[in-house]
Amino acid sequence: MKLFSFWRSLATFRVRIALNLKGIAPDEVVDVNLMKGQQRAPEFRAVNPMMALPALVENDGTVLYESLAIIEYLDEVHPIPPLLPREPRGRARVRGLAQIVACDAHPLVVPRVRDYLEREFKLDEPKRTAWCRHWSAQALHALEAHLSSEKETGRFCHGNAVSIADICLASHAVGAKFFAVDLAPFPTVSRIADTCLAIDAFARAHPLRQPGAPASV
Numbered sequence: 001m002k003l004f005s006f007w008r009s010l011a012t013f014r015v016r017i018a019l020n021l022k023g024i025a026p027d028e029v030v031d032v033n034l035m036k037g038q039q040r041a042p043e044f045r046a047v048n049p050m051m052a053l054p055a056l057v058e059n060d061g062t063v064l065y066e067s068l069a070i071i072e073y074l075d076e077v078h079p080i081p082p083l084l085p086r087e088p089r090g091r092a093r094v095r096g097l098a099q100i101v102a103c104d105a106h107p108l109v110v111p112r113v114r115d116y117l118e119r120e121f122k123l124d125e126p127k128r129t130a131w132c133r134h135w136s137a138q139a140l141h142a143l144e145a146h147l148s149s150e151k152e153t154g155r156f157c158h159g160n161a162v163s164i165a166d167i168c169l170a171s172h173a174v175g176a177k178f179f180a181v182d183l184a185p186f187p188t189v190s191r192i193a194d195t196c197l198a199i200d201a202f203a204r205a206h207p208l209r210q211p212g213a214p215a216s217v
Ligand SMILES: N[C@@H](CCC(=O)N[C@@H](CS)C(=O)NCC(=O)O)C(=O)O
Pocket: 008, 009, 010, 011, 012, 034, 039, 051, 052, 053, 054, 065, 066, 067, 068, 102, 107, 110, 111, 112, 113
């Protein structure tokens, strides 16, 4: 198994957490430096035409892409520990929370979007950062509203077992800190993120613990 990865990639962070929770270590981790634009190089484009991390190549050569699809695949092939609750309503809630992060918020702050804002609309760095903070905070407000009011919330996003929602929540909290978003107004999100990041599988997957990462952002 081969994982295409970069320390700063939040989507790859999500997949690294799932791999760690499942006790799977890829045979090879290939670094694709997003800061140098290596995701657009022909070699990686051939792996993932979306030119985005992560990509996971299975032993038979099957290429998997999109973090949520990869995580659900891992959960289906390695069902213990489960990353989705059993009952349909719980599964829908966990997927909904996860998608607030992975489908609504995160795509707005990725390098290709920030680059486009700079290149096409001449937005300077402070404005691009304000953009990222805005969309990051929007998701935090939505997550906090759900998690603080819904009876299903427990030690983790859904009860007392880690799920895909926690994987996404942790990645979002870490990303928000990268953009210097204040997490104080989001106490339930902060509590669950802190609980997750204290777990070894999350901590080892943290962007700043990957090869090539700086000491801080
Ligand atoms: N929806 C995708 C997001 C993939 C994505 O945008 N990844 C970022 C890094 S977290 C990336 O590689 N971006 C490259 C770029 O924007 O040029 C997923 O969840 O896997």
